[in-house]
Amino acid sequence: MQRKRFAIFDLDGTLLDTLDDLTAAVNHALATVGLPRRRRSEVRAFLGNGIRRLMYAAVGPDYPEDVVQCAFEAFRVYYMAHCAERTRPFAGVDSLLAALRCEGVATAIVSNKADAAVQLLRRRFFADTVELAVGESAAVRRKPHPDAILKALYDLGGHPAEAVYVGDSEVDIEAARQAEIDCITVLWGFRDEDFLRRAGAGILVRRPEEIFTIVTGRE
Secondary structure, eight states, X not given: OOOOSEEEEOSBTTTXXXXXXXXXXXXXXXXXXXXXXXXXXXXXXXXXXXXXXXXXXXXXXXXXXXHHHHHHHHHHHHHHHHTTSSOEEOTTHHHHHHHHHHTTOEEEEEEEEEHHHHHHHHHHHHTTTOOEEEEEXXXXXXXXXXXXXXXXXXXXXXXXXXXXXXXXXXXXHHHHHHHTOEEEEESSSSSOHHHHHHTTOOXXXXXXXXXXXXXXXXX
């Protein structure tokens, strides 16, 4: 891979370990509609396709749309109030982003999480190192559609050939493919290595510093 001028990152499972706060929000929402709790491992498997699909999976197929909608609203309100309580950057992420910035690599976040929460978390954890963020909204189709990646890249003033997308899931791999952008897949996120290889992952990394080397060509 040639040196890149732009690096666009997924958020949940890539930059931030959000699983505990997401699990708490899911179980709050389920309690609101009188349904049993989900295990952390179950919530992990449900992630990647946005909040609404998360709640469809958490509620399950045997309940009507109004139950899902009620759970969705309860999740949305609770999560906005509690999304940074136990969430933290994965080890090495802060150093990676700072190093990329020093090398002149522009960075952005693209997430299927609701845009309001994405903006809040960028300001909370990455205000000094990530230039912009794009979350799910009515104006931009969520991944695996390429729209959010291309919007972030356009806003940064870049072109797909100059950029790389970094994610942790099959949704990220497919979104990068549709955007015609190189992809790096991390192994510390919400999917297992065998699953990611079957999903078509090409470049797999185990540590954030590997991303720096791939993007910049420097150790």
